[in-house]
Amino acid sequence: xxLKSIVGLxxxxxxxxxxxxxxxxxxxxxxxxxxILTDPTTGQAVNSNGEPVDPATGITxxxxxxxxxxxxxxxxxxxxxxSTKVVTSATPKPGSTVTPVPTATPRPGTTPTPxxxxxxxxxxxxxxxPxxxxxxxxSYCGGLSPCYGVSTLAAHxxxxxxxxxxxxxxxxxxxxxxxHPNGPGNVTSGTTCGKNIASVLSGGTASGGGAHxxxxxxxxxxxxxxxxxxxxYYDPSKP
Amino acid sequence: MYxxxxxxxxxxxxxxxxxxxxxxxxxxxxxxRFASPVVDLLSLGQIxxxxxxxxxxxxxxxxxxxxxxxxxxxxxxKVFMAHHxxxxxxxxxxxxxxxxxxMRLIPSGLRSAALLxxxxxxxxxxxxxxxxxxxxxxxxxxxxxxxxxxxxWLITHKFLGAVFLLAGLHVLLTPNDLSNDPWLKWFLxxxxxxxxxSFIYRTLLPNLFIRRFEYVIQGVLTKAPGVVEINLVPEKGxxxxxxxxxxxxxxFQMEGMSREWHPFTVSSAPHSGExxxxxxxxxxxxxxxxxxxxxxxxxxxxxxxxxxxxSYRNFKSPNQxxxxxxxxITPFLSMARALGPAPYQIDLYYSVKNESELVDLSELQAxxxxxxxxxxxxxxxxxxxxxxxxxxxxxxxSGGFENKDLLLCGPPPMMKALRQQLHGAGVKNGRIHSEEFxxx
Numbered sequence: 001x002x003l004k005s006i007v008g009l010x011x012x013x014x015x016x017x018x019x020x021x022x023x024x025x026x027x028x029x030x031x032x033x034x035x036i037l038t039d040p041t042t043g044q045a046v047n048s049n050g051e052p053v054d055p056a057t058g059i060t061x062x063x064x065x066x067x068x069x070x071x072x073x074x075x076x077x078x079x080x081x082x083s084t085k086v087v088t089s090a091t092p093k094p095g096s097t098v099t100p101v102p103t104a105t106p107r108p109g110t111t112p113t114p115x116x117x118x119x120x121x122x123x124x125x126x127x128x129x130p131x132x133x134x135x136x137x138x139s140y141c142g143g144l145s146p147c148y149g150v151s152t153l154a155a156h157x158x159x160x161x162x163x164x165x166x167x168x169x170x171x172x173x174x175x176x177x178x179x180h181p182n183g184p185g186n187v188t189s190g191t192t193c194g195k196n197i198a199s200v201l202s203g204g205t206a207s208g209g210g211a212h213x214x215x216x217x218x219x220x221x222x223x224x225x226x227x228x229x230x231x232x233y234y235d236p237s238k239p
Numbered sequence: 240m241y242x243x244x245x246x247x248x249x250x251x252x253x254x255x256x257x258x259x260x261x262x263x264x265x266x267x268x269x270x271x272r273f274a275s276p277v278v279d280l281l282s283l284g285q286i287x288x289x290x291x292x293x294x295x296x297x298x299x300x301x302x303x304x305x306x307x308x309x310x311x312x313x314x315x316x317k318v319f320m321a322h323h324x325x326x327x328x329x330x331x332x333x334x335x336x337x338x339x340x341x342m343r344l345i346p347s348g349l350r351s352a353a354l355l356x357x358x359x360x361x362x363x364x365x366x367x368x369x370x371x372x373x374x375x376x377x378x379x380x381x382x383x384x385x386x387x388x389x390x391x392w393l394i395t396h397k398f399l400g401a402v403f404l405l406a407g408l409h410v411l412l413t414p415n416d417l418s419n420d421p422w423l424k425w426f427l428x429x430x431x432x433x434x435x436x437s438f439i440y441r442t443l444l445p446n447l448f449i450r451r452f453e454y455v456i457q458g459v460l461t462k463a464p465g466v467v468e469i470n471l472v473p474e475k476g477x478x479x480x481x482x483x484x485x486x487x488x489x490x491f492q493m494e495g496m497s498r499e500w501h502p503f504t505v506s507s508a509p510h511s512g513e514x515x516x517x518x519x520x521x522x523x524x525x526x527x528x529x530x531x532x533x534x535x536x537x538x539x540x541x542x543x544x545x546x547x548x549x550s551y552r553n554f555k556s557p558n559q560x561x562x563x564x565x566x567x568i569t570p571f572l573s574m575a576r577a578l579g580p581a582p583y584q585i586d587l588y589y590s591v592k593n594e595s596e597l598v599d600l601s602e603l604q605a606x607x608x609x610x611x612x613x614x615x616x617x618x619x620x621x622x623x624x625x626x627x628x629x630x631x632x633x634x635x636x637s638g639g640f641e642n643k644d645l646l647l648c649g650p651p652p653m654m655k656a657l658r659q660q661l662h663g664a665g666v667k668n669g670r671i672h673s674e675e676f677x678x679x
Contacts, residue, residue: 003327007383011376014334018356021341025353178274181343182415183281185267212414213361215351225277225346 141168141233148231149238157194162187164197165234169221171197176229182212245313245548246669248321252297259289262423280343284336285415291332292410292427295403296434298325303441304546314548315486316674330379333372333406368409374402388497400438407431452479452542454514459532462598465520466566467529468506471540472513481509481545482552483577484570489516493538495531499524500543504569504674506599508576514542517598519566549674550574551583554644560637561587562628562657564649568598570674571648575606575615583614586637590620590628590649628653630660640666647673 141147148163148170156163162173173192177184191200203213217223221230263285264272272282301308301322304315312318337356344352358366381387381395410427440448454471462468473479479487488500501524507515520529551559551574561571571587578585591597603617618636620628634640645666647654654673661671 003324004383007327007330007379010331010334011380014338014376017338021338021349022353022356025349025351026357029348029350029353178271179277179346181277181281181347183267183278184271184274215348215354217348217351223347223351225348 138238140235140238142235144168144233146232147238148234150236151239153194153234155194159188159193162193163231164192164195166197166201166219166221168233168235169227170231170234171226172229172231173197176226179225179229181225244310248308248312248317251311252321252325255297256290256293259293259423259426260286262420262426263289266420266423277343277346280339284340284343287332287339288336288410289427291329291336292406293430294325294329294332295406296430298322298329299399299403299434299437299441301325303437309546309548314674315546316549326379327383330375333375337368337372364409364412364414367405367412371402371405371409374398374405378402393499397442400435400442403431403434403438407434449543452477454479454540454542456532456536456538456540457513458536462517463596465529466596466598467518467532469516469518469532470507470513471515471542474539478512479514479542479545481505481514482550483509483573484550484552485545485547485573486570487514487516487542487544487546489543490541491528491535491538492540493531493535496527497524502546504547504573505545506569506572508573510577517566517569517572521566547674549646549648549672551578551585551646554646554672556642556644557582558584558643559586560633560640560643560645561585562633562645562647562649563587563589564628564653565591565596566598567647567649569648571646572599572603575603578606578610578615585614586616586618586633588618588620588628588633590622590653592621593623594621628657630657630664630666634664640664640670643670645671647671 140149153163153165153170155161156172160174162177163170164173165171173188177187180187191197198219201214201219215223218226221227271278273279301318304318308318309315312321341352341355344355355365356369358369360366378395378399381392387395407427411424411431453474455474456469457472458470460468460470481487484504486502486504488502490498490500492498503516503518505514506517507513518525518529520526549570551561561574563571568589571589575587587603589597589600589603597619600619607613607615607617620632622628637643640661645661647657658671658673662668
């Protein structure tokens with residue numbers, strides 16, 4: 001029967017394709033670690049999902065914890081190590097004998113007279129002659145180039161000429177749109193052109209519809225397809 | 240009129256499949272839909288998904304055996320053939336769907352492609368789709384490639400409802416063009432609803448909705464080597480209505496026999512009040528049945544039907560040629576018994592391998608002599624002596640094919656050969672009517 005063979009063949013091809021994609025994608029390719037970033041408003045360490053992380057390890061902190069909690073955690077850690085030191089010094093080493101220090105008791109009948117403290121006259125302060133320091137030219141994008149600023153971004157805010165940035169990377173969204181894996185429909189819109197696209201990438205609804213929380217690779221600027229449309233870097237402090 | 244309606248099935252089905260695809264193409268400009276290889280794959284995946292679900296849904300509808308579909312396709316056997324073909328096509332499309340959608344993500348990173356094929360708790364709509372497809376694959380492997388006992392297979396087939404429900408959830412919850420376009424969303428929602436209702440009607444609660452008749456086996460006669468005739472009478476007076484040439488589904492309620500439903504053509508005439516089935520032992524079920532039946536007089540049976548459009552009364556021309564091969568004589572037995580004094584000119588060619596296989600020959604000969612002016616003629620044809628029955632022989636003995644309807648019922652190779660010869664002789668396909676029934 002012809003239909004039966006077509007179905008059989010399709011099933012074999014399907015299983016093979018799924019097997020290959022899963023094997024290569026899950027076993028051969030390691031997962032992309034989330035980048036550790038600094039939240040520009042709070043100065044706190046966050047990952048690209050916007051979750052607060054420990055700045056040293058990148059481990060996500062418990063929900064509800066904040067920078068304060070991170071600080072508290074760090075303090076606790078310090079306190080814990082300090083208390084460990086106290087305990088170590090208090091414990092006598094085996095084999096060594098500890099002689100108790102006798103405490104001095106005041107002799108009866110003698111009253112100790114306080115010695116007057118001499119007043120010190122302050123030295124005349126010497127004001128150093130101001131040496132002119134050359135003001136360095138402001139460095140944007142952490143020295144990465146090409147670096148674009150606010151005015152360049154604003155000049156690419158139409159769907160036919162649409163740039164947007166994620167974290168610190170500027171993308172040409174007009175060029176990328178036809179290659180967007182979910183269709184070009186809502187890539188260049190009022191919420192992306194000339195804007196920070198981070199929230200759209202994390203599932204914020206684009207104006208064309210289709211909220212989608214993108215993969216960490218896309219949100220971390222490590223998606224190889226998306227990176228083909230990188231035009232440079234963005235620094236909001238650059239005019 | 241009948242002939243026109245009976246050709247509408249496939250065009251109507253294809254139109255109904257095209258509707259969601261046309262709507263899909265209207266939501267965004269086609270230049271967007273096919274803008275780059277990545278988006279081409281997305282579009283292909285979406286079309287495969289939409290069409291797969293649409294066909295899946297129509298297939299559940301066809302499986303209800305509602306008379307309307309018989310009219311549209313020209314008989315239940317053709318509805319079943321359509322069901323089989325549509326089911327296979329839907330499965331292939333639904334297999335293409337996730338593969339191309341995963342492939343489009345390969346340029347973004349192989350890991351993202353792989354993760355699309357894994358059910359993740361964070362992405363329930365996709366997980367629903369994955370579970371639905373896994374279930375469908377398992378059930379279709381059972382249907383196409385594993386020969387399970389019918390009763391166990393039927394239990395597995397009931398899970399198709401759950402699979403279909405998951406597939407529906409997947410389509411309606413996945414955020415994309417479909418769920419954003421109210422028109423398309425409603426279309427698919429109605430389709431999913433129809434599919435679920437059909438499934439409940441035919442598979443979950445058939446006893447509630449489908450009329451079945453209680454019959455008792457009155458007698459069993461051996462008609463030829465390996466061929467028995469079972470005569471059934473209504474148990475409580477509620478008798479089945481049928482046209483000569485139609486078939487029924489029957490489930491025998493007796494020890495040693497499975498209760499699965501099987502189709503058989505009724506060989507008695509509608510006015511006789513009884514239902515006779517002439518059954519040849521062809522192995523499996525019919526072998527067990529023919530071996531058991533002689534001792535089973537008085538046993539009960541349930542009958543559902545009648546089905547089929549293979550009746551002389553459905554065709555325009557009163558000049559007809561009936562061609563029977565072997566046990567394919569059964570619908571013609573019923574028709575010959577029902578003919579009566581009607582303005583018909585009928586030649587019945589009854590082809591068998593050897594003479595011992597001729598069933599009810601004397602009765603057919605009696606019908607021939609009873610009809611005036613040779614309005615019914617019987618031409619027995621024995622292959623062992625005369626070779627294969629050919630269109631040339633029929634044309635010569637029947638006086639050509641002009642303005643005649645040809646009714647064929649017999650083994651598939653014979654029907655295929657004759658059909659080709661008839662085409663060669665200039666007979667149009669619309670004049671050739673056959674009932675191929677190979678239940679797989």
